Amino acid sequence: MCLAEALLRVPDNETADLLIRDKIAPGDWESHLGKSDSLFVNASTWGLMLTGRVVRMGLAPEWNLQGAIKKIISRSGEPVIRQAIGTAMRMMGGQFVLGRTMREAIRNAREWREKGYRYSFDMLGEAAYTQADAERHLKHYRDAIADIAENYKDDDAPIHGRPSISVKLSAVHPRYEWIKRARVFDELVPVLTDLAIRARRVNIGLTVDAEEADRHELMLDVFAALLENPELKGWNGLGLAVQAYQKRGLPTIHWLIEMARRHGVRIPVRLVKGAYWDTEIKRAQEAGLVDYPVFTRKAATDTSYIACTNAIFAAPDAIYGMFATHNAHTLAAVDVLGAGRDFEFQRLHGMGEALHEHYHAIKNPGVPTRIYAPVGSHEDLLAYLVRRLLENGANSSFVNRMADAEASLDTLVADPVAALAEMTPKRNPRIPLPRDMLGNRVNSQGLLWSDPPRAEPLLAEMKKSLERLPLAAPIIGGREKADLPAPVTDPSDRTRVIGQVALAGPAEAKEALDLAYKAQGDWDRLGGDGRAKILEHAADLFEQNRASLMALIVREGGKTLPTAISELREAVDFLRYYASEARKNFAPQAMPGPTGESNELTLHGKGVFACISPWNFPLAIFTGQVAGALAAGNAVLAKPAAPTPLIAAAAVRLLHQAGVPVDVLHLLPGSGSKIGAAIFPDPRLAGIVLTGSTEAATVINRALAARDGPIATVIAETGGQNAMIVDSTALPEQVARDAVTSAFDSAGQRCSALRVLFLQDDVADKMLDMVLGAADELRLGDPFDLATDVGPVINESARETLEQHAEKMTRQAKLLKKLPLRPEHKNGVFFPPHVFAIESISVLEREVFGPILHVVRYSAGHLDKVCEAINATGYGLTLGIHTRIESTAAFIRDRVKVGNVYVNRNQIGAVVGVQPFGGEGLSGTGPKAGGPHYLQRMALERTFTVNTTASGGNAALLSSS
Template sequence: MLFTGSLITDCPIRQKIREFYRIDENVAVDHILPAAEVNVSARSRAWERARKMVLKIRQDQEGNGAIDSLLNEYSLSSEEGVVLMCLAEALLRVPDKHTQDELIRDKISQGQWSSHLGASDSIFVNASSWGLLLTGSMVNYADKRKKEQFGLLKKTVGRLGEPVIRKSMNYAMKIMGKQFVMGETIQAATVRAATKEQQGYVYSYDMLGEGARTMADAGLYLKAYQDAITAIGYVAVASGKNDPRKVPGISIKLSAIHPRYEFSHKERVMSEIVPKLKALCLQAKQYNIGLTIDAEESERLDISLDIIEAVFSDSELGDWQGFGIALQAYQKRAIHVVDWLRDLTLRTERKMMVRLVKGAYWDTEIKNAQKDGLNHFHVFTRKSSTDVSYHACANKLLEYRDTIYPQFATHNAYTAATIVELAGDDKAGFEFQCLHGMGDSLYDQIVKEESIQCRIYAPVGHHEYLLAYLVRRLLENGANSSFVNAIVDEDQPVESLLEDPVEKTQRLKAKYNNQIIMPIDLYRGEGKGEGEKGRDNSKGLDLTDINEIIPLKAALDNWFVDHLLNKNEVPDGSNAVMNPANRSEIIGFHQHASHDEMLVMIDKAETAYSTWSKTPAVDRAALLCRISDILERHMDELIAMCIKEAGKVAQDGIDEVREAVDFCRYYAARAIELSGDERLEARGVVLCISPWNFPLAIFLGQVSAAIATGNTVLAKPAEQTGLIALRAIELMKSVGLPENVVQAVIARGSAVGNTIIPDSRIQTVMFTGSTETGTRISQTLSDRGGDQVPLIAETGGQNCMIVDSTALPEQVVDDVISSGFQSAGQRCSALRVLFLQEDIADNVIAMLQGALAELHIGNPAKLSTDIGPVIDQKALDALNAHAEYMKSHGKLLYQCEFSDDVVDEDGHFFFAPRLYEIDDISVLKQEVFGPCVHIVRFKGNEIESVVDKINGTGFGLTMGIHTRIEHRAINLAKLSRAGNIYINRNMIGAVVGVQPFGGRGLSGTGPKAGGPNYLTRLVKEKATPDEKDFNFPADKTITLSGDAAENHQANHLMDKANWAEKEWRSTELNTRISCVRQLLAKIAHVEIVDDLADDLNHTLVLARSQLIDIEKRLKKPQQLPGPTGESNIIYLENRGNIICYADENVSFHFWVQSIVTSLATGNTVIAVVSDLFYQEALEFRDKFVATGAGKDVFQVAKQCHL
């Protein structure tokens, strides 16, 4: 499984690189410290040299580069700095004026721009300030309610108005663009370069753009590189120098020339990227210029070395000395990469250029490692350790100058000074590199006074691409730890800029920076209790780490060999379990439980309940923690089962196990908290019905929640995925789960529905599955009569994503592919309908088509597979029926091809992913549970009505939003009735405790799984009266049913409530609470109330305290822990339209409290009351209307209206 052949390397240095991938930080730092040492006298000389340079840079205000000035004026720690960055990133790519205006309003109204005017000497900064000021003073109306104000302003400005604002903003952005881009075309760039080239500088050109998502884009980038090489080559040849070290060169990104430059697609990478890169090298060789391969994400490093080795060893490269690579010092393994490159140059007897950089996108690398639950980071957590690594690598590279031409890319004067010292008299065996627009003063000194060459890394391309690059540069160098940021800050003494990183690091007690939360520690702060240590994050497994996947492959293969059966090994009367990707593979079998066996199980569960419910909560929690640990230890076999039984790809298997582990630990912690409430007790026997799409995670999520709170469980896994559920129970028993606390029911859904659900001993049902089945379960439960049985149902969705024209198309495409197609679209959360603003629709659709074309549909056991099969024949039939329906109801935009490894011997359940366009969401009559995404276009100014349409489906599970307009994102999220909203990211993969998951309306009952309120439904209030004491006489129903006229009135009342609901829910919490408070105050004066209320004062006191409680809970939504760079918040909203019932059996006290609570939480209320309450209810209503609340928010009806 995973891959064929061996990934074991026979090169000891490559093996070292792999071992250092995520090595403990102390070990990594200890390893490089000696190599970074410089002798004391050289160090002193370097210090003195650096001090002079810094003084000169500070004196030399004119010489500061443009980025430096910009940073100085708009620091990232200021609001304006961040706003400028956000605006710059998006404005130029927005095609339509309306959305541009919205974006500008959103950003500019936030800052204090006038204070920046004239504060900088740089013409450039002043020019952009003018642009921002001009607009900023005019657009202070992001808040819609300030619109009137703007109207006035608009009148004053007269005809100038919005077009002027937009123009000046675009102008400001373009000035920035001009300053930081070398040229919009390579020709313009090379012309502009001439001035500095005369001073002793050279250039390396970078063609701007995002990584390619499609073959078409990759082709365009390749063409751009080829054209650039020709243009640069022309200049180089004209110079007559004929030496790649002396002439301009080019930098290329492999991710630009191939859409699947990923380790998982190794075969494609090697067979397709190597020849492309080689061709570019040969072209560079033809002009004898340098070509440097830029460093990219850390997970690509290992595969990049394979590519580099293949191309660099090619004899056709001949005597060309221009092959270069960039190496990032912030990686713990960097030092070994230097050794490997050295070894490569010796083996091939060819010289290489090596650009040593500190490393960009450090923040992204940290975030990813946290998210993935990895054991360590692969980058250093301190800037000073990166500097040590840089010095260590530099020392080595300088030693290797006979085969390597080191290129030191730094803006740090101390680093540069040290290197000048180390190099001694050599001025030509190496060079420095800096970024266009940065470090001008530093390098003027080095180039002119030291006569050492400096190469400028210069971006070339259109301004809209440049700005994303610029924003990144600003962020990297605006970092407080950055030298560039410190040097422009006059408050920092010169000496503070000259700290020796080696000395600093030697002094450090903890090499690891505790401010960066280790992946395992993400949830330490989660608990409420004193001294509470939180819980461990689940451990991940990195499929790009070869040292991890070699043993994983062996374990998966072994599991498969051990479990593969022949047909004749399946006993008669049993059902074979077959791999959905290849039905000739039988991996197990089941025998279904009979009616009587199920009844016996209920008996046993009841018996077990008496002891289990009395087991202390901490002991139950400890068991759950042991379960989570054993799941982690058995991750390999559980992944194997996910692949072979559920047709999942390996990454989905990892995520599955992690989610299960997280559930166990999360509920264990919450159950201990809940056990402090003496008023609650366990419910009894709980029936858990889980689906096949998360056969371990949802199965265990339900089970662990139920047993954590002291219930015993009958767990019915999906028929398709029973094996992994049974295995999970075995593992649970092996760490101490008592007999009969959890019993698996292997049976058809209908059998369970006929036998277990009607049994009155089942106290609660937890269900995840289709909306129809959910309704059937609720009906069967109701047929039992008596109290409503708690049913926690997690059902279907019609999940949408809204994308406006400020979104970055590449990000959108990544998120659509993962949200709509990953796991073959078989997630409850998966994207089904993509709403694209018409102005960008064609562009995004083309990119989506191209990205779909690159997906590998095939055997999920292979790492290179992106999309596996759907689960079974029924699912496949439904999808095929949908495809048929779409022939007449939509337009097919793309359909993926199967790969060769879709085998057809005994059949399989593959369905080709499809992309459709439809006119309206109403074309879809039901949820399409598979890899199909449907696109609907919308007009930019109608974005709010899109949310109304989505809400109109009645479903409310997940929704995605892509926009750079912050207030728009928040507004859309507020309007949406979906349970989980995802902004500027994908919309799948909710993490336990971070994104509590679950829908509303047709999508589920709540509370949210993996959320703080889930367990409350699994316990019972001790004061609940025994249901057997109630006997509702049939003759009473007469008063409850009305005639036609009354029915009509009833409907009308509910319609009116529903119309009033949206406004009431959106009314500020303060206002709502105030209205209810006023109501309470007025009730105190209603005389007739006295007849009903035993103790009116008592009721009013409690109602007021209830309001305080509501205010407290709703005012401050709960922030949830999670990885850096994410905001996760859980909000409480209303339910909708509520009936508060009262007759002679209802206490006045309860009734008032129910109305107060419903109204204050944003629900509309219809008080349905018997005659006894009727007059009072009307009085209440009138008093409430008098407070200014909408007139239909609170209505009154009679029993006959019920």
């Protein structure tokens, strides 16, 4: 089978991006990918010979880590473990990093240079989260170019034979993201242009490294801007890395060919398979994407690599190929395909040495090899090292398999095209599509804002939906009572009217309770499956109307665009999750018992529930409360928060459209005290579901307890004094990212938001500098602007409370950071993020609901006291832990009494059915929202027993004998 045919047999969902984005008709693939598999038969034979030699010689590196550690441990009187770990890190650093400084790296490179190897130097360092880090990395790149130029000034080789430098764009700009595209072009493009000009002046190539898939479009835009710069015109040293595991790999090659010919240059392309595959799979699942940006089988990636190779060799005038591989078959295939052409191989420093050495020994000298060599201090090594070890330690990795004594040579060099052709299905069945990852229910749809074909139409539809001013009014029995409506305004601009609201009073509340009480029985008798179908239909309607719902979340709730789509997805997840739970748990359950008797257990709704939801999640929590009560067979009086009635009204209309009877679900926007006074004393009200302050929950609980009649059910999710504990082993970049996100996302107006950050003294200064620097990169503004990170707080009352607390902390504590407000914020209810240093969490008397972070330092030996201090607040909602030591995480988990604990990630954004959410103590009653015990709390149990022998005997028992 020819290569083109093999690739075309991959299902559409694996090749759609390749075909559509590059506008390649299926019939044209033959010319792009080659006409015969004979080349790959030769490559397999060639690879077999090469691999055999390498295996016989052995792959073990020339250092013995285990032996070195044992040698140190045998010494007496020294800090054994610290010495051993230090030596291990130095040895691994020497294996994978060419040098701590550029000059040291150039000195260490001499041995390989004398053997004919070229170098591409990469300045070690992960993505920058602060401007200071970005500037530090940028200085390293500039100094590196100068050092390379000085040490290679006598090298008169043409540009592709000279050393080069590789640049990671996320390292030189703290917000290298699609949502910051304008800022990237204003700030990053000039910086990168300057680096490229410096490299051109000294005849050094510069390659832009590829990163995560959601940066791909932005990377191409930045690269195009460099090609168009007059000072780089005609320069053949500007290169780009292309990842073959991306479905956009081949179209990217064709785009580069077009750009090279348009600008009259030959672009160096480093073709790699990719190092973030597991991350891409996880991110796509978390984001609810339609499909994965990468291939789900290793054979598909290897086939894509060969297809890209063919495309590169088909355009020698436009592309200079640089093929990075440690795989013998891949190396052999490229060697065969590129016979007589000008190209090079690449390998990582410290890896693939034996393979490339034997290749050059056989070919003598063969195609040149360039070593991709990281340069930097050992403190920057960890993230790079982990990625390399995971990448090459994976079961599918050639490096891993070649070290396996039981792996046959034929298997090691098997043709990936033939292997892919034989696979059924072509997609990896162990990796379900993101929509199918949850098993018994469909995952909610998401999107990447960096995907313009999907994001731009959604934004346009959202803006169009705002042209009509919606109305929120009491919806009772399906009728909307729009008496004396008042304007609803946008918290980001109080001069902007976005709709109208009419309020319900005691009369409307009592009417709704009358209708709900009468209708609840029929709704309960519909059964779990019947109710589930309606809720699932509602979920579909929510997704179909996501533009209008998201527009209201942004304009009425003040949420940013990324948080708006997250909230919509959470609402959809609630509907589908509670539908699946109703179907599973509300069917009759047969119970064991004596012969001649049947016993059945059934769950039923308790009656009428009042669902009182907050403004901070005006769609997600509102929908979750209502969907849970409905799924359990209850009728619902939905009371939305006063600032966000429009979103609630839109949700109720969609639920009615889906089939929820109008007498079962009623909407009561209005004063909580007036509505409560009308319905709380009524014994027909079976229960309350509340998300709000601890004080409000206490008042409601007392009101219900004071009445006569059945004891009401109260489910309350209340406040939190949420902490994050960071020890000395945590990665500063991760801490900065997760702390800033947890504290300031949604303007800190999340139940789960980080309020108190505990930093271990040993690392507090460095961690705090990075957190404060990352906070500096946040932008306050209109939440409908994709570049906005922090929107407004909900209203003037909220802002006044935050200002009072900030004034108090400014007097009693130390202000570390306060972001500025700009003139364009004057019409909105904006409160900038603040960071304060405090002595103890005990100085905080109650939850501060907004973008204020408090920092407490602690000593390494006092971790138990930190746990005690957190427990002493009485709150127990969320806790973040950042540590690389499992026993530390376990120690904290066993002591801190909180509902949700998150390790080495942010502590917001709990996913329905994955991380059920809810606290304990002053933070709520439980059970957790989005968890398997939620519906049972709103249900009552009944048993039904029948004596089957009463009609004349036990026929079943008699027949069994």
